[in-house]
Amino acid sequence: MDRDPAAKSKLSIILTYPGVKAVFFHRIANFFSKAGFALIARIISQFSRFLTGIEIHPAATIGKNLFIDHGMGVVIGETSDIGDNVTIYHSVTLGGISPSIKSDEQRNIKRHPTLKNNVVIGSGAQVLGPITVAEYAKVGANAVVTKNVEPHAVMVGIPAKNIHTKSTDTTFKPYGISEEDKID
Secondary structure (H helix, E strand, O other): OOOOOOOOOHHHHHHHOHHHHHHHHHHHHHHHHHOOOHHHHHHHHHHHHHHHOOEEOOOOEEOOOOEEOOOOOOEEOOOOEEOOOOEEOOOOEEEOOOOOOOHHHHOOOOOOOEEOOOOEEOOOOEEEOOOEEOOOOEEOOOOEEOOOEOOOOEEEOOOOEEOOOOOOOOOOOOOOOOHHHOOO
16 A cells, blocks of 8 residues: 555455455465475466466565556566565566577576565566666666666666666655656
């Protein structure tokens, strides 16, 4: 409720927010994934995708208070690592960049991003490869990030460039960019 002004009650969040359902099912799928029951984990993951439009690989690591707003089209890859208090908007991909050839060589290696605590990823953004998005960084809508991101950075564009690192403001900013972050 702290991060969505449209939220009217805790009950409405539990019953109607696809991000809440996706994270709930991910916790179950992740349990089975860690226990070595990969097929059961993937079945739960695919059921969740069917219900919510959000695909989270069962092996992805997710911290506390992940908020997936709207959620449709969100994809979180197998080796993604998401910290606490992260906000992800719709149509975001946390994906790999490895080609689908020589798949055996790519098993059990880090291929997807790490999002540290308090990161905001704007709608349509693509965060690709085994990179790190540091604490309090913001990725603007439709940005394509393929390199590590510094703390407090504001990344925009294709390829994404940092337009603001002076602030150490740690307050939550919905949609990732506030008035002081805008380019003159």
